[in-house]
Amino acid sequence: MTTRAASPNPFLEDFAAHAAELPGVGQPWLDARRADAIKLVRAQGIPHRRIEDWKYTDLRSALEGTNDPGKAPSVARLRNAVEQGIEVFEFKGDAPKWVVDGFGVIGIDGTMSAASFALAQSTIALHVPANAKPAKPLEYEFSGQTRLLIVVEAGAAVTLLETPIGGDDSFSNAGIEIVLYEGAKLNHIRTASNAASAIVLEDLTVQVASAAQYRAHFMSTGTKLSRTELHVTLEGKGAEAHVSGVSVLGDGRHADVTTHIVHAAADTRSTQLFKDIAGGHSRGVYQGKITVAEGADGSDSRQTAKGLLLGVHAEIDLKPELEIYADDVKCAHGAAVGDLDVESLFYLGSRGIPEAEARALLMRAFLGDAVDEIENADIRASVWSKVEAALAKATEAKP
Template identity: 50%
Template sequence: MSAAAEREARRTEALDSFRVRGMPHRRFEHWRYSDLRAVLDAGQVAQAGTAKWKIEKLPEGVELFDLSVQNAPEWVMKTLGHVGNRRTMVEASLAFSEGGVALRVPKGKKIAEPIKLEISGQGNLRWLIVLEEGASATIFEPHTHDAGYLRNVGVEITLAEGAELQHVRCAPLAPKSFTVELMALELAKDAKYHGHFANFGSRLSRTEAHIVLGGEGAEAHLSGVAVLGHEAHSDVTTHIEHAAGKTLSTQLFKHVAGGKSRAVYQGKITVRDGASGSDSRQTARALLMSPRAEADLKPELIIFNDDVKCAHGATVGDLDVESLFYLRSRGLPEKEARRLLINAFLEEAVDAIGNDALKETIWHDIEAALPRAMEAAK
């Protein structure tokens, strides 16, 4: 079978699978806080077309394949539609997108300059990145929104032995849009993934990552911030599977919600039978700036092995009254004192980004979003 025919066959499978299962909704436990079916029907997803992607300057040493070309090389064929489980919206993005992008960093190549992958427009989209043995790269994924969109992105990331990827995803405020991005990652022995998800909310926003730590010594480090105001919604859902021994995962999510916004974090960790000596830590905290804002934080552990360390914590609260008084008694006006404390709250999570320029970009977006988040509900 030609590559094109093989792709078509997989696409047909995806289409059938989506048709049978349809849109996820709140009776699926993991979509409880983000009822997609209540706001969109399957037809809208099918007819949404293909979203746009752009890489203005590809760093030297990175290979790129445009997915709108049907005859894909072997490394794309092995990856596209084959990483992770077949979640219904993942199948939809495969079935309905006419394009997307695949990237590869060859064995041993260290790419210092970030790859900037911009995503815009309405529709379904796929992108994937393959890091071969010992390769390293940074990918910055800013989304832009200029209208009310439906966007459904499927992402596949595979990291071979000893590879290391930094991934910073930034989704700006899109009050009229529905934005879904589902990622699937597979990490081999000693591979490392550092993911940072900054969300400023949309009408319904879902960022989901399924990570399989498949080789001994593999590590996933997730961090993220959500700064929400008005009626914005942001749902970050993660599932990390410790499938091999001595694997490590850390998660640190900080959310600030004002107005009538809603911040969701669901973090599931599975430790498989053979994953002895694994270590997982997850922390999620939310600050509510308004009585009508809501935060749902749900850590979940499923462990099939005795020899593991798992720690998790989740707290929802308001700014500390003592701290606020202390700062004001030193002359800071109330608003400035609040802002300083919110920045301090978010600091740790932003600081996890390993690239200073990207860190600054995220801070810049946070500063712009804070006035909204600091408003009480109207």
């Protein structure tokens, strides 16, 4: 009988080597939270497919044979200057109270979010003051192990445009915490990584107070392995989350979107709309769990996930899940995977539209309602152009 040696955990080695150089080191509250996080990494190990939540995304296997993730340069930065009194804290000097209150408080729930917290060499925190409504989106880019905290005070509204910038063979693990106070609104758009062979992980935790709204759109073209994990708690009356996304996957790509939305207060609303198109040898994953907690009466949650397979080697796994502990709740969910409709293809052909063009038209139509969830017209147009390019790639892959 052979036993497999326990795989070395590169995150623990990384921590041992770099703990003393981490941003803000020496501040007791931060050192203590990092120590707790690394304990979690040690206890849970690297996720693999025998862990239910990671069933479709085998991180352990993907990490074997890649560059040491600890060597990936850590970059977390804003591309543009901030306006309207937005505060940026980069962990130089003592942390202000809003950082101490928020950083590492809600967003550590598993190995990868704990790893980004304990290991991020590049970290920023953003504070949007009450009622600020900056016109320009905050453009955030990241690679390597990084951490971001955004606190949006009451009545403020801001757009976050987020882009992974790690190159080929890079490893990124972004941890993001978002706190929205009463009546605040965040429009969050995550665009795709261009690096086919990268591993891009992201763990988002969002806390939404009463009458506040979180809107997100995740556009993905997949990478060797990519996963966006979103945890939203609607914790005040009337809080809302509207999450949408499209994954357009060419040969060899993998994109996983895993969400958990908790309706923790009455009259909260959530909608989810995800569309995946998978070509070549690729895999799209959507796991969406909705919990309506006790007392969250009058909550309304809708969840739709659809997949389109372009060939026999592509795979799409959709897993909606509902847990309801409240009364008078409206929950609707649906998931379906299929091929392009032959009736529609024939109809378009009979009107003179060549097959390749008819297929492209039906694919754009399939993705349309999800992309159109993006409120900002400029961003929506730029996402559409990325979708077009990705569709061209996904369809050129041999089925």
